[in-house]
Amino acid sequence: MFFEHVYDKSLSQASYVIGCQAQGVAMVIDPKRDVDTYLTIAKQNNLHITHITETHIHADFLSGSRELASLTGAQLYLSDEGGKDWQYQFPHEGLHHGDKIQVGNLTFEILHTGGHTPESISFLLTDNPASTQPVMIFTGDFVFVGDIGRPDLLEKAAGIAGTQEQGARQMYASIKQFAALPDFVQVWPGHGAGSACGKSLGAVPSSTVGYEKIRNWAFQYPKDEEGFVDNLLEGQPEPPTYFAMMKHLNKVDRPLLIEVPKPKKLSKSDLQTAYHDGVTIIDTRHKTTFAKAHLPGSLNIQGNNSFSTWMGWVMNYESPFILVASEEHMEDLTRKLMRIGLDNILGYISSIDDLNITLESADIITLQEFESYIGKENVQIVDVRSENEYRANHIEGADHVFVGTLPENLHKIDQKKQIVIYCQSGDRATIAQSILAKNGFENVKNFSGGMKAWLAKNENL
Structure with a gap:
């Protein structure tokens, strides 16, 4: 049996290539959209991708199943569980609980493991030449290492009321099914x-x-369904706004993107025209570099592993945008964007110098200066971390406005006061500061040391 775990650190997302080497065939589970990865794996191992499947209709990334199928001729095998409202709206081979997929000498049994979403399925693998017992289960967003999938996304991200408690109870039934599997799987x-x-x-x-x-x-509630439901729904993180778009695009027939795009490097005049037309500029440089000098109105979303997530939080899918990034980083950034369907890249520039545009800087303050603002009536301190982080601990007197929802909550920021923002260690506060500046807030200071620096000092007192 051939097995390869493909992991995208930017979205913490796993996909799998499992093959029968004896017959030279393979199946891909939950492929990401830049599918050249799987074509390379198959070619290097003398395998032909014949089967492609998904554990559910994904909300956190744009699936590459149809792109991969178009390039390989493989058959799509997708869940038909969950009822009519949870069906894929393009041609596929439907899967139900108890069905089996044969990939050479490998058998994948379908288990309906609803809860995270109504249509969720898992794949129980038996490597027939080696054993009559199952050896692996591919759980998607059902069972994680140390956790289980959240059932509240359909309600919180997609706006489908009344689904989170129902999903939690479905999950309770599903984990009982999971617990009956052999411990060695x-x-x-x-x-x-x-x-x-x-x-x-x-x-x-x-x-x-x-x-x-x-x-x-999740397995510590053998006879306490109510306790399980309460625990599962409590304390879930805010779902990124782009999740609703992913849920839609992964369900419907949509245009395919079968290769990684190569955005245009813009000329000085191209950039000036787009900039003055109001096209959004995303500056992917490090926060300290951005703070020293940047184009007015540009947003600082650093090109690290969190890039695609924060782009999904703040970008409108209908609007074009320009990246400030080095040429050598563009392929990586483009891949991260295509994995969440943000394809509307107008182009990129490598330098912000010599554009005949007056640059701005951000006001970064030290811990000592930050302390001087605490308790003052003419100052509003804003914690832009998640709600769970804010509840766990925050600086006394700080208001909470999560950076991901800041554009919709600008009314909570008092322009008549000196604004001081912080997060955990500076990355999110930099995004927040750039959002505020783009929306006309001029009197904003960024305590980039954040809670990390604050706690480090106070723990030593």
């Missing part, structure tokens, strides 16, 4: 630590059924 989930699809995902890429029954909190 390996668990390969769809996400790892850092994903917004759960609240306490582990960093280890895989586990076993037996280990999860011991350490995963």
